[in-house]
Amino acid sequence: MLEVEIKAKVEIEPIEKRLGELGAKFINRTHQKDVYFRHPCHDFKKTDEALRVRKVKDEYFLTYKGVKLDPETKTRKEIQIRVEKGIFNLLKNLGFSPVREVEKWRSFYRWKDLKIYLDEVKGLGNFLELEGTSWEDKEKMFGILQKLGIEKRKLTRKSYLELLESQAEK
Amino acid sequence: MLEVEIKAKVEIEPIEKRLGELGAKFINRTHQKDVYFRHPCHDFKKTDEALRVRKVKDEYFLTYKGVKLDPETKTRKEIQIRVEKGIFNLLKNLGFSPVREVEKWRSFYRWKDLKIYLDEVKGLGNFLELEGTSWEDKEKMFGILQKLGIEKRKLTRKSYLELLESQAEK
Numbered sequence: 527m528l529e530v531e532i533k534a535k536v537e538i539e540p541i542e543k544r545l546g547e548l549g550a551k552f553i554n555r556t557h558q559k560d561v562y563f564r565h566p567c568h569d570f571k572k573t574d575e576a577l578r579v580r581k582v583k584d585e586y587f588l589t590y591k592g593v594k595l596d597p598e599t600k601t602r603k604e605i606q607i608r609v610e611k612g613i614f615n616l617l618k619n620l621g622f623s624p625v626r627e628v629e630k631w632r633s634f635y636r637w638k639d640l641k642i643y644l645d646e647v648k649g650l651g652n653f654l655e656l657e658g659t660s661w662e663d664k665e666k667m668f669g670i671l672q673k674l675g676i677e678k679r680k681l682t683r684k685s686y687l688e689l690l691e692s693q694a695e696k
Numbered sequence: 697m698l699e700v701e702i703k704a705k706v707e708i709e710p711i712e713k714r715l716g717e718l719g720a721k722f723i724n725r726t727h728q729k730d731v732y733f734r735h736p737c738h739d740f741k742k743t744d745e746a747l748r749v750r751k752v753k754d755e756y757f758l759t760y761k762g763v764k765l766d767p768e769t770k771t772r773k774e775i776q777i778r779v780e781k782g783i784f785n786l787l788k789n790l791g792f793s794p795v796r797e798v799e800k801w802r803s804f805y806r807w808k809d810l811k812i813y814l815d816e817v818k819g820l821g822n823f824l825e826l827e828g829t830s831w832e833d834k835e836k837m838f839g840i841l842q843k844l845g846i847e848k849r850k851l852t853r854k855s856y857l858e859l860l861e862s863q864a865e866k
Contacts, residue, residue: 567791
């Protein structure tokens, strides 16, 4: 599946207010703990790919993210499947090793067929993410961004993993 | 988890009869389709490991099998988790490629805490597998084997994958 995504650092409260005015529907707020893995024989950091296990309550998801496909957005191929806790042990035995954890509280909203996330990321701050599944969604997403009063220059194409890594390197 | 396993080529009907006499409980009969994968950077055939996706009805399972630990049996570490159909695409993107399929009808029996399988394997013939989860089970398994009238020399430590591969090499 294609994941078309834009992301910006924001203040939570004014954005929450504007999402309400826009008519976005609040779905839920969950705690998510992600572990990113290193491939045993090629460097995901160089290839711009990622492999992640996400824990949400007692559920586990395995996600592969492909290379970014667009200079403006975080658009990339994404394959996600539901797995079980044993995935950690299984990946270890295949030679994958954990590189970093990303922990956040995520508030999930829907607006038409788009997903809107307000993320409070441990060690990084607060972010807005807009997510669609086709190139046609890109225009709608930039429309919402404008309605929320977020300037294009505030966008980042970096993942939370990359942001945490560049912070650690400083 | 440890998988203690012994396996022998058998005739289905006399074994079914003896399992009944022994008081083994018939659980179910399912069609299983397994796909084995090649690791992108080390040769599972050389390391005696295996990675498999099993399809049973509409369910998918991902299984890692470690090196064999015992000269008499097929005992090895096994990690199995429930996954979804997308696992094929995900593994492909991580560089794993399919090597061979194993297709069988499996009749599943229980006797005390042991699992007993009668397998009709496409292209290979019929096999009995006895499965336990601890070294203590090994003795019980050899006990059943004797009760079923199967001689020790009939046992094989080879997996269906290995049996199919050595058949293909002939």
